[in-house]
Amino acid sequence: MQAQHTAIPSEEEQQISWKSPSNLAIIKYWGKYGTQFPRNPSISFTLSNAHTTSTIRYAKKPTPSKEVHLEFKFEGKENALFKTKLLKFLESIKSHFPFLTEYNLLIESENSFPHSSGIASSASSMSAIALCLCSMEKSIVGTLQEETEFLKKASYIARLGSGSASRSVYPSLAFWGESERMAGSSNEFAIPYTEKVDPVFLSFHDDILIVSKKEKSVSSTAGHKLMEGNVFADARYQQANDRMDSLLESMRTGDLETFGKICEDEALTLHALMMCSDPSYVLIEPQTLSLIKEIRNYRAETGHPVYFSLDAGPNIHLLYPDHIASEIESWKNNVLQGFCLDILTDHVGKGPQKLSA
Numbered sequence: 351m352q353a354q355h356t357a358i359p360s361e362e363e364q365q366i367s368w369k370s371p372s373n374l375a376i377i378k379y380w381g382k383y384g385t386q387f388p389r390n391p392s393i394s395f396t397l398s399n400a401h402t403t404s405t406i407r408y409a410k411k412p413t414p415s416k417e418v419h420l421e422f423k424f425e426g427k428e429n430a431l432f433k434t435k436l437l438k439f440l441e442s443i444k445s446h447f448p449f450l451t452e453y454n455l456l457i458e459s460e461n462s463f464p465h466s467s468g469i470a471s472s473a474s475s476m477s478a479i480a481l482c483l484c485s486m487e488k489s490i491v492g493t494l495q496e497e498t499e500f501l502k503k504a505s506y507i508a509r510l511g512s513g514s515a516s517r518s519v520y521p522s523l524a525f526w527g528e529s530e531r532m533a534g535s536s537n538e539f540a541i542p543y544t545e546k547v548d549p550v551f552l553s554f555h556d557d558i559l560i561v562s563k564k565e566k567s568v569s570s571t572a573g574h575k576l577m578e579g580n581v582f583a584d585a586r587y588q589q590a591n592d593r594m595d596s597l598l599e600s601m602r603t604g605d606l607e608t609f610g611k612i613c614e615d616e617a618l619t620l621h622a623l624m625m626c627s628d629p630s631y632v633l634i635e636p637q638t639l640s641l642i643k644e645i646r647n648y649r650a651e652t653g654h655p656v657y658f659s660l661d662a663g664p665n666i667h668l669l670y671p672d673h674i675a676s677e678i679e680s681w682k683n684n685v686l687q688g689f690c691l692d693i694l695t696d697h698v699g700k701g702p703q704k705l706s707a
């Protein structure tokens with residue numbers, strides 16, 4: 351994964367921008383080892399409206415140095431905390447991009463969703479930055495010309511920033527983690543999921559019901575770490591593999607009911623694992639449970655294939671195929687809206703987009 355050539359000197363400032371989406375895991379990654387390797391394979395829907403746009407401006411340093419030189423702006427303003435984290439990340443990956451220390455860098459990022467909306471942004475932000483870095487390599491070094499190689503390295507680098515970010519570089523559905531049943535799968539990078547999938551799944555909406563905008567009390571990093579001492583850990587990793595088999599089969603055959611059951615079971619398992627960690631912690635809120643009950647009642651009453659998922663936080667992801675979107679709309683606005691602060695509409699998306707040369 352290392353760039354092979356030395357940089358070509360350039361006097362002028364260059365820039366590169368990528369827009370990269372967030373993603374929602376259906377089979378969840380929870381528990382890791384080594385340098386961000388997952389304990390089990392995961393699969394996610396790539397989203398669309400929830401995305402980060404990142405731009406890297408770079409100009410050759412007048413005098414060389416061994417350190418990465420970074421200026422960083424988040425939503426137009428300097429942000430010391432984000433800058434420190436990003437600088438640490440760039441220092442940690444400079445062996446993959448040896449040219450990084452030869453340039454002064456200005457990275458600017460902005461999210462399409464409000465900063466304190468309660469939506470985790472690491473998947474979209476780390477994938478956007480990884481894609482920009484790969485474009486830099488392509489332009490400066492001349493490698494990564496081939497799209498498959500480009501996206502593979504972008505996914506690999508995104509993974510080092512945030513595991514789930516590895517999946518955001520591909521459209522529709524992405525698979526991450528070594529699995530016997532998936533040719534080409536790897537713990538090091540995600541791959542696009544290209545097996546047969548019933549088109550109904552590619553029409554899925556994913557509306558995010560915001561019940562809290564507060565920052566999580568326990569970070570995902572700490573949560574993954576707590577899996578190491580969790581007495582259910584081994585059973586969980588086996589369960590994730592078993593559920594993956596059933597989920598992929600349900601997507602192949604268009605079995606919405608099985609898909610929805612596994613999707614909800616995965617969300618609840620994730621939070622159950624948090625609750626039985628030592629120390630235990632709870633990220634869901636009372637409104638999260640009220641919404642879960644509403645969704646299950648509505649499904650039982652109407653027979654509509656509408657399901658929920660959760661990330662590592664209290665907000666509900668409302669999942670349903672496009673053909674029932676108009677029925678869902680009035681229920682969402684008249685009933686669900688009453689339980690939450692905001693609803694951000696989203697859907698399965700086409701993957702990242704390069705915005706400039």
Ligand code: PMV
Binds near residue numbers: 620
């Ligand atoms: O990518 P991380 O380290 O923030 O972990 C996120 C894990 C979950 O979002 C809870 C599940 C997943 O697979 O995305």
